[in-house]
Amino acid sequence: MNLLTAVFICCIVATGFLATYLIQNHFRFEERLIFGIILGVMEISLLGFLLSWAFSVSRTIILSTAAILLSVNALMAFRRRTVLIADYESLIIRSKRKWNDPKSPKVAIILLAASGLLTSRIMQVAYSGTDSGGVAVSHLSVYGDWSAHLSYAASFAYSDNFPPELPTATGENFSYHFGVDWFSAMFIPLGNNIFSAMEISTILLASALPPILYFGYQRFVSNNRAALFAVLIFLLSGGTAAFFRFLVEDLPDKGPSVLLNLPRSYAFDGFDRNWVDNAVTGFLYPQRPTLIGFSAVIIVIVLLWENRKMKTPSIYVSAGVITGCLPIFHIFSFGALLMLSIFWAVTNLKKYWLYFFTPTLLLGIPVLIWQWPDRSGRGWHLLWVLGKSSWNHNIFDFFWFWILNTGLFIPIAVLGMMRTSKEIKKFALPIFAFLVIPNIAIWHFWIGNNAKYVILFLLLTAPFVGEQIEALLKGRRLRKMLSIVLLITLLFTGALDVWRAMDKTTGPYPVEYLTGSDVLVGEWILKNTHKEATFATANTNTHPVRVLTGRSVISGSPGRLNDLGVDWNSRDQDLRSIYQLEEEFSALLTKYKVTHLVLGPLEKLHYGLMENHHDLLEKELVLKGAQLVYDQANYQVFDVRELR
Amino acid sequence: MTTERFKRSISPLSIIIILAVIALIFRLLFLSERPFHHDESLDAWFSLRFLAGEYNGYDPVYHGPLRFYLTAAIFWLFGITDLTARLLAAIAGFMLIFAPLIWRKQVGVVGAIGAMTLISISPTMVYFSRFGREDSLFLLLTTIFVIFMIAFLEKPKGWHPAALLITLVLSMAVKESVLLTIFLFSIFILLYSLQESLSSIKKATTRQPSLLVSQLVLAIGLLSLTLMLAWLGEGGGKETIVKLACYGGFLLLLNLGIRIVPTLRKQHLQAISLIWSIRVVNIKQWISSLAAASIIFVALFTQLFTNFSGPNTQSAPNGALRNGITAGFRYWSNQQSTGARGDSRWHYYLSVLVAYEWVILLVALFGVWKIIRKPTLFNQAILWWATGGIIVYSWAAERMPWLIIHILLPTIIIAGIGIQHVWETVSTRKIKKRLTYVITILLLFFVTFQSVITNFDGPGDPNELLVQAGQATPEVTTWADQLYDLNRVFYAEKGRHLSVQIDNEIYWPYGWYLRDFPTSTYASIAPKNVTSLKTSPDIVFLPQWDRDLAENLSGDYTVLPYNHRWWWVPQYDAGISSLADSHTLLGNWAQWIWRRTPWRNIEGKPAQCPAALSGNVYIKDSVLELAKQTDVWNEPHLNKSRSLRDSFCQFPKN
Known part of the structure; x- marks a missing residue:
């Protein structure tokens, strides 16, 4: 990473941090800093895109974008400088508190550091050189999905793809949420090659996600530990397949050394028995738009939840603007927020929702129309994958499918919802739609994409699961043991897959890519x-x-x-x-x-x-x-x- | 913003955060820019070997294994790059800036922040925090050892012995210089005990030594240390050990003798910090401390319990554990007897310190004054560390620029004490306070300027006194890049890898830079073994003294000039023989400080200019043609290092 890149990243964080002062919400200093990463990325990507379209993609344009936004945000945030100083003083005081204090910033800092280190490892083995001067890859995500992402990012950086056209099918509309790839492309004029650009942008975005999840989950659970459990339960999700494939098959066959060279993915088997992959290796890693989308969903939900009583119009407008920009970055997150907010608005018909929906629809719908594919792939079905691959159409397979793919996550989430407060219950009820939709509808050209709804369900209900685990852990010995067992069942498969993603030489990787x-x-x-x-x-x-x-x-x-x-x-x-x-x-x-x-x-x-x-x-x-x-x-x- | 709020927002913590950011920038910015020094490339290469499971174990020639483990972990996490190879040194150098904060009660808050500032920006501290050798890490461990040692003597806790022993074991696993650390601080503890004994005789109950006693004992200690080292000379081997033991025994006897008087009165046992501290810790704690340190020792020297056999080399012929205990000392002792390595002048460290760190030395004088006036255990320990360090390192056979930081850090802590003293003196007087602010800003500006030109303006240029003879020229990195590009084109066209041969005398740092180059196709060559040259390799690197070997090459080659390493060993006094010539000397130094212009001696001999290890690169005409055709030829032989070196000694004509 060169100096310009470091400066650019600092500008992004500072821009986003200052942008949080334009939102009238009461965030803590560390929340502003971490939320600011995503807001900064969105702001700089959008303005950079418009300026590059108007002129061309160049170092001057990218740095000017950062400078303009930083100056504008700094000027606007200057009016709230007293809040900024108070936030800073509060951080200094709170930093001395114990980690389990709800206001302590320690857990978030540790999460940021840990995710930064793990992401760095995953990214640094993503691409490597070969003897012939070519490029090798070390994970299916890079070999598969990233091929398309590389094309998209390269099309902007090297081929001035404005107005955007699908580079992989000349003459076609860019019917894809390319925001994150454009963001990666912005690093190339700063002196990075295409591979480094992808890695650096991913490290930045992925490092921010766990603390963002933590901040979001904190609002819906009783203590820090429950929020931490929720973060882990979501990120290390992956069902129960490893209990058989790893413990019964691979470990006895190859011995403990198999951990240093895991031969396969455990949460995903190529759409045979496992269709819902681990959140990291199946979604955040290969499907890069989720890196912005999932974080943005949490930020918007935090804004709406915090202001359910104050109803400050400007906060609704801010949440609406963030949501309205999402179709460029992650269309599923846009759809998810739209669906949830419509439910909340319908169950609470008030004028202030207009503040949210006006920018959301004004900004989001035109992009949505522009991205809408020409071909229709919509259809209806019952119970998603039953009758497909090796799943039969019977009730046993129905239950077995969910146990294998998500473990006991769903029943614990339901239990958690039932035991939570009435207010949260009402707020969280529409989340179950993400479990219903994949079982009745096909809104994509590939049925496997229905897992994208399930992952949204896991993302949004993880705090209820975390809270239940925490509640059990507080109990006596038997309940304590049960909580530990449950936690292991929820994390084991995903943990193995994430560990595998950190290994460069896991079968069959690395493979020559170029x-x-x-x-x-x-x-x-x-x-x-x-x-x-x-x-x-x-x-x-x-x-x-x-x-x-x-x-x-x-x-x-x-x-x-x-x-x-x-x-x-x-x-x-x-x-x-x-x-x-x-x-x-x-x-x-x-x-x-x-x-x-x-x-x-x-x-x-x-x-x-x-x-x-x-x-x-x-x-x-x-x-x-x-x-x-x-x-x-x-x-x-x-x-x-x-x-x- | 109200004044009160503004003052609150520039609290010590805010200043510390800002300083930490500055220190981080100084340590990380352009970290990979400077070409690798010979030693850096070896460290990085051994770390790679450990990562690949090919490290054979501790060999004192290459120093301890801990940094290979840590650098390998960094490689695993962040990738194998020039930057990550230097990251451990940078992290250790960064962590060192917090040392004064731990001593803030003894130094004072202003002094601690002042010392932290100086560590953050000092040209030498920054340079060797960006240098991928073990010194930065070793200094960090030494500092931690001193922190624990002082704490143990002041307010002993049950865990202190464990911390001390583990720190010593970790230091052993970094560098053999731990012997100097142990020697230095053992002498200090003996002298301090002596001082306490004398004090307790003089003042029946007080633990605070009287001013005269404390000054005399330490002064005599330093004098005896100097005399003893002069007596040692460069003998080396067993003779050195016997002499050292005699000196230690003499101090011990002196201690015991003087302690007879106080021990007659039982309560005086507690007046000796060392005895009191040892007794505070119970036997279980001592045993568990020893056990923990032993386990860590075994883990570190056996590659985490995986290899007990050792590398079986001449310098490490025994099993891993025995090597860990004895090989280091034996190697170090032999080094003393084999004569000086690095700069041979005894005043080397003093000269370089004056050249780069005169501001710190100046401020440290205030600290020394304060220590003399109000000696405490902490003050005396730090003063001993700095002055004893200068004596011991100046005596030791190896005088290298990276060892300066071991003397500089305690000097900076003394400077911190000096800053606190000045602050306390002037803070009540408005005019003096303002004047001090102005002087401080000017001095800080100067130190920062020096640090920037040393570390960022052509880093690794030989006109810097901190640059040692193993420093590679920028041509090396350009050639390494060129080889990769050429190999890619060559492989694509011919279906085989480029055959590159590098003379073993100039093999490093290529061993590191060409780590991803197909290993089987380049090999080191020696004058006695030229058969490989007869295979008609595509590219050959030869130093000037092996140019004749090129006769063994068959085929058409283009010969390109090449500079491998460069250095400058100036004559600090420029050879002046009378005071009348001192203006020349001052002029030389001023030119160098301000413009980094190397000087020649008083007779105008150019021998004082930076020199280079030069040679030739022989490249097959067909390969060169292919490179030009495919647009990958970067003309590495025209790298800036050539023109730079020529310009170093362009003196104004009088």
Whole structure:
């Protein structure tokens, strides 16, 4: 990390911290600092996006964005300087209190430090170099989902993707909440490469989440320990699969040393028996938008909960603005907050809700419309995965599915809800919708995405589970033992998966993600092709053109395009036609406005191009007027503009 | 904002937080910028070996294993980079700034904050907090030891022996210099006991030694220490041990003799801090302390109970535990007899301290004055630490710039005492107070300026006296980057890795920089073994004295000039022989302090300019051509170090 990056991060934190003084809520100093990380990221990302769109992505624009927002927020916060000083004095006094004092900042600081260290470890092994000068990855999250995130971030940083267009399907709307990837892209002009940019932004956001959860959960539980349990129960969720797969299968088979090289994920088995992955390895790590989304949900809920009695209009407006901006960062969080707030408003019909809904809808709906996919993937079903993969359609499998995927979380959460105060009960009741929706509706192109509702349920009901564990722990010996056993059942599987994510050499990782030749061609394209160039490449999971340059391509990975509602099939067929030099070859290049065609190892392998066909293709392309502009290390790049 | 609120917001805690941030910035900013020193690269490489499970155990040549364990943990958490290789030193250097706060009751709040400020920004403290050797960590452990030692003698607690013994074991597992620490403070405790005995004879019940006694005993102690070290000379081996034992025995006998009088009156036993402290701790606590320290010792020297056999080298020939106990002392003792390493001049530390830390030395004079006027156990221990440190380190055979911090830190604490003394003197007088503020600001500005130019303006340039001969030039890092780039292109094109051969004399710090380079394709070469050169490697690095070996290369090579390391060993007095030439000497020093201009001696000989270990890089024409074709050729031979070195000795013509 270089100096500019460090300065930029400090600006983000300071901007967000000062922004909390524009919200009239009573936060503690440490809450302002940690909430400020997320608010700062959102503010700087949004203004940076607009300025970069207006000008271009550059170091000057990124630093100017930070400087402008820092100055504006500082000026506005100056009016509340007495509050700031009082907050600071309070922090000094409270910092001397014991950790279990509700107002002590110690637990939050420890959580921040611990999550910072763990995230640093996970991120530092995410990518590594190979002997050939290529790149290796050490986790499925990076190998899979991050391929798309790399393309999105690279498209902004290297290819000035404004107005935003889906870089993995040229000509398509950017029907994805790309905010967090744009945020990562902002680190690139500051001197980081694409991989470091992804890692640094993730460390910043992921470090803030546990303390944010802690602050949020504190509002709904009786003491610090219950809040801490709730944080762990959510982050280390993952069901009970490890009790069989690890304790019965892997441990006896390979001995204790298996802990140093865990052979598989325990919370997730590729949508066979386990569909609800661990919160860290299945959501926060691969699905980067959740890093902002989950934190923002907690911040907004804290704002609404704290002001349920005071009803200060400005706080509702602030909560509405944060929510309204969410479709850019995490559309599920936007939907979740909208649904919850509608329930709260309906059960408490008051005028002040207008203050919340006006900015929420004014800001959120246009983005939502813009991101809405062309294709419809909606449908209805009953009891989610029953009848799919190896789950049968019977009541036993129904219960077994939830026990295996979430352990005793749901029954304890229900118990916790029943035993909580009437006020909290009323507030938390709509959360159960997140458990009902996946069992009746399919609102996505891939049914596995229904787990995203379940994880929201786990996120929002974790404090009730934590409170029950704490209540048991306070009891006599038997209850104490029961609480410990329950805690182990809730944390064991997730803990193993998180531990595995910290291991660089866990089976089958690390795997080569990009070869040295891939990196070379990527670097050449960055230096020698126009930012608006469009490429014909293989639509494999990863490709140097996509992940290293962010240039537009005809098609990225079909599975990921399907998730976004893009017609991946016809693009796949078109690519095959291009590489097979079929009749409509030129027409297809024109259709997608292709400027360059890549002929490398991935194309040869993916489209089964034999040696003779490859030579033929090369000759034919040159004959038709294509220019061979790069020919090194198994890669050829043709300029095909003349062919269109 | 009201004045009262403003005052509250600049409370000592706020100042401490601000200082901590400044110290952190000074220690972390551009931490990886300076090319690795030879020793830094070895430390980092051994840490890597431990991480990979390939570390063979403690060998005193490379010092203790604890820092390898800790650096390996840092590598595991944050990744293997130049920055993380230096992070342990930076963290230890950062933690040191809090030492004065622990002694705030003895030093005073203003003095403690003053000392904390000086540790945060001192050019030398900052430089070696950014230097990936063990000294910063060792100093931290020594400081913790002194904290516990003073606490044990002042107000003994049951856990103090455990803390002291564990700190000593941890120090042993960092560096053999722990022997000097033990020696120094053993002498101090004996002298302090002597002083207390004399005092108790003079004043029947008081534990406070009289002024004359305390001054005399410590002064005589320092004198006897100097004489004893002069007597030791550079003998080394068993002779040194016998002489040291004689000196220790003499002090012990003196103690026992003087104690006969007070022990006749039983209550006087309590007047001796050491005896009183030992008796306060019960036998169970002593046994558990020894057990805890022993377990930690075994854990540290056996790679956490995994290797009891040791590395089986010439300097560590025994089992791991025996090596831990004896090899360090044997190695250190042999080092004394093999003659001086580093700078050979006895006044080396004094000269460098004056050059970099004259402000601290100046302020410390006030502290010394205060200590002489009002000696306490704490004051005397710190004064002993600083002055005894100068004597012992100046006597020891190895004089290296990184050892300065072991003398500097206690000097800064004394400066803190001086700052408190000045503050108490001037705080009641408005004009003096203002004048002191102005002087303080000016001095702080100067120290900060010195620190910035030393640590951030061309860090590692040989015109800095803190830069030692093992410092690599920036060419090394440029070449390392170039090799990776070249290898990537080469592998992609040819399907095999680049063959790089580096002469064993200039192998470090490449051993660290090329850690991810395919290991089987580069090898160290020696004059007697040139067969590898006949295999026609793609790139060869040879020092100037091995240039002839290039004759063994077959094929077409381009020869590029190369500077591997650089250094400067100035003649501090510039060779002046009469007072009439002192203006030249002062001019030289002033030029250096302000502009870091190296000086030559009075006769104008250029030998005083920074020197470099130069050589050549031989690169195959085909490889060079490929590099140029693929746009990865960075022309590492044109790195700034060449032009910089040429400019170091461009003196104005008179």
